[in-house]
Amino acid sequence: MRRALALAVVALSVLAGCTNAVPGRAHPIGATPLDDAGAAPAAGPPAIPEEPAVWAVAALDPCALLRGAPVSGPGEPYLTRPHNCGLDYTHSDGDTDRLVVRVGTSFETTDRAAMLPIEVGGRIAYWAQDTEESSVQSPSCQVDIPISATRSIQVLARSSGGPLEQSCAATGEAAGAVAAALDDPAALAGIASPLFAGRSACDLLDGALDLTVLRTGLNAPTADECSAADVAEGQFPSGAETEVEMTTGTEPDEPLEPFGDEEIVTLPLGPALKVPYGTFCRLRFVAERQPGAPAEAATQTVELTARNSPDPCATVVDAGTKVQQVLQTPAPTPPPAPERLGFAPGTPDDVMPVACGAFGNTDPTTCRAPRPAQPPTGAAALIDSLGGPDSADASCEILRAVADGVLDDLELAAAEPASCIGLTGDGYVIDLGLHADDPASDYCVPFGAPYEEVRIAGRPGIRCYPGPSTYNLTLPALGPDPGVPGVLLVDASLRPPRGDITLALEPGDEARISELTTRIATAVVERYLS
Numbered sequence: 001m002r003r004a005l006a007l008a009v010v011a012l013s014v015l016a017g018c019t020n021a022v023p024g025r026a027h028p029i030g031a032t033p034l035d036d037a038g039a040a041p042a043a044g045p046p047a048i049p050e051e052p053a054v055w056a057v058a059a060l061d062p063c064a065l066l067r068g069a070p071v072s073g074p075g076e077p078y079l080t081r082p083h084n085c086g087l088d089y090t091h092s093d094g095d096t097d098r099l100v101v102r103v104g105t106s107f108e109t110t111d112r113a114a115m116l117p118i119e120v121g122g123r124i125a126y127w128a129q130d131t132e133e134s135s136v137q138s139p140s141c142q143v144d145i146p147i148s149a150t151r152s153i154q155v156l157a158r159s160s161g162g163p164l165e166q167s168c169a170a171t172g173e174a175a176g177a178v179a180a181a182l183d184d185p186a187a188l189a190g191i192a193s194p195l196f197a198g199r200s201a202c203d204l205l206d207g208a209l210d211l212t213v214l215r216t217g218l219n220a221p222t223a224d225e226c227s228a229a230d231v232a233e234g235q236f237p238s239g240a241e242t243e244v245e246m247t248t249g250t251e252p253d254e255p256l257e258p259f260g261d262e263e264i265v266t267l268p269l270g271p272a273l274k275v276p277y278g279t280f281c282r283l284r285f286v287a288e289r290q291p292g293a294p295a296e297a298a299t300q301t302v303e304l305t306a307r308n309s310p311d312p313c314a315t316v317v318d319a320g321t322k323v324q325q326v327l328q329t330p331a332p333t334p335p336p337a338p339e340r341l342g343f344a345p346g347t348p349d350d351v352m353p354v355a356c357g358a359f360g361n362t363d364p365t366t367c368r369a370p371r372p373a374q375p376p377t378g379a380a381a382l383i384d385s386l387g388g389p390d391s392a393d394a395s396c397e398i399l400r401a402v403a404d405g406v407l408d409d410l411e412l413a414a415a416e417p418a419s420c421i422g423l424t425g426d427g428y429v430i431d432l433g434l435h436a437d438d439p440a441s442d443y444c445v446p447f448g449a450p451y452e453e454v455r456i457a458g459r460p461g462i463r464c465y466p467g468p469s470t471y472n473l474t475l476p477a478l479g480p481d482p483g484v485p486g487v488l489l490v491d492a493s494l495r496p497p498r499g500d501i502t503l504a505l506e507p508g509d510e511a512r513i514s515e516l517t518t519r520i521a522t523a524v525v526e527r528y529l530s
Contacts, residue, residue, distance in 0.1 A: 045364040046348040053151035057104040058334035061190030078293040082196035083223040104223030107152035113357030116499035121179025123342035141168035143175035182341040198331035201226035208322035248297040281313035355413035355423040370396035370414040379529040391418035402523035427495040440482040443474040457525035468508030471517040492517040
């Protein structure tokens with residue numbers, strides 16, 4: 001109920017008269033619904049440059065994006081991190097909340113799949129809310145405006161006590177102003193943080209340490225966080241690892257006083273606090289001060305952590321020394337400003353279709369937009385065709401056909417070698433594939449996994465790992481005998497609806513996932529495998 005109310009209130013409060021792509025769904029900030037955000041052209045993955053995001057991280061003043069925000073507040077925007085800017089504002093009822101703009105936030109296909117596509121300020125954007133409230137985090141609304149395939153400018157508002165609907169409205173209004181400002185990136189250039197100008201957290205580590213900098217979204221979720229590790233060629237990170245996080249803090253009332261095993265060490269820019277934790281060691285120092293910022297953001301601080309080292313405290317002090325030496329050098333010259341930041345509706349903003357993001361292990365070499373294909377007629381011909389270049393496309397054509405009238409708002413992605421991923425706006429995810437080499441009897445049961453016997457379209461099947469949020473089905477493809485090679489695999493799951501990113505949200509619905517998956521599998525057998 002709270003979600004429905006939030007969507008309805010915000011849709012009315014920002015832009016009246018907008019239509020919905022899906023009947024009955026209110027779009028959260030009243031922006032135009034976007035049906036094909038992120039769709040990759042069938043010819044192959046689009047070439048989406050990272051240079052606009054590189055420029056934004058290096059040269060864009062995040063506070064310039066909030067100076068024209070259509071909210072009223074007691075003060076001016078201020079840095080909450082070197083690449084983030086905050087603005088405290090007041091609602092009409094007197095409640096006070098905070099808007100934050102984050103430049104260079106990680107934004108990948110998995111994020112797009114979890115969020116609701118919208119259009120804001122003539123740009124592709126994605127909306128989500130997190131309704132969870134804890135001792136360390138308030139409920140929030142956010143809009144991400146992609147500026148490359150992997151990075152976004154994020155507008156976020158937390159509800160610090162007032163209704164979440166108010167924060168969602170403020171997020172939508174601010175996102176519209178931010179998006180409009182992206183028409184002229186050069187006008188947004190500026191030095192908000194003199195010491196960190198032109199440098200992301202990854203740039204700091206790259207210039208300071210003889211380690212491989214891990215610039216993926218997992219290791220660098222924002223422009224102010226990054227990890228570097230000892231990585232052998234072609235291997236996963238292992239051995240020594242150093243992390244850096246640039247954030248804000250209060251101005252100490254008095255000189256640092258160590259406690260217990262803590263120790264004050266002297267670095268080129270001044271004192272730092274070293275804190276050992278056994279298997280890792282942490283170092284924290286004040287890098288610069290921010291006059292005029294609220295007390296909790298009076299200083300820009302750097303926190304380094306060393307892990308998997310024979311002497312992590314010696315490692316982290318050495319890293320801190322080298323990072324400060326980099327900060328004392330002139331900032332690199334940023335690349336030229338792009339003509340525009342963001343993606344117009346109808347243009348691809350990602351290298352993969354959004355359905356690829358339903359699973360975290362996809363990449364453009366294994367997951368792509370489906371191409372037109374005609375599945376062979378008859379079960380035997382269909383199984384014999386597997387292994388060809390169009391196998392995944394045929395699976396998508398099958399899924400598209402059998403889902404008609406069963407699943408609404410369906411996005412598809414061809415997953416090599418012979419599967420199709422489907423993602424709906426209400427959180428139903430399905431991976432449908434055909435495989436020729438093994439019989440259905442070789443799946444699940446021989447491995448001792450929990451299972452249920454089911455019967456679909458007159459054929460015996462196995463539902464592996466049954467649960468209220470999953471339906472993993474194995475059926476024989478060439479008739480009722482599970483010992484004959486050739487299987488239909490249908491793996492389905494229930495996720496939160498796109499736009500709900502609350503971790504505690506439990507979407508389990510045994511009746512719904514069973515009904516939908518059974519209808520899909522039955523139609524596949526009756527139309528294509530009989």
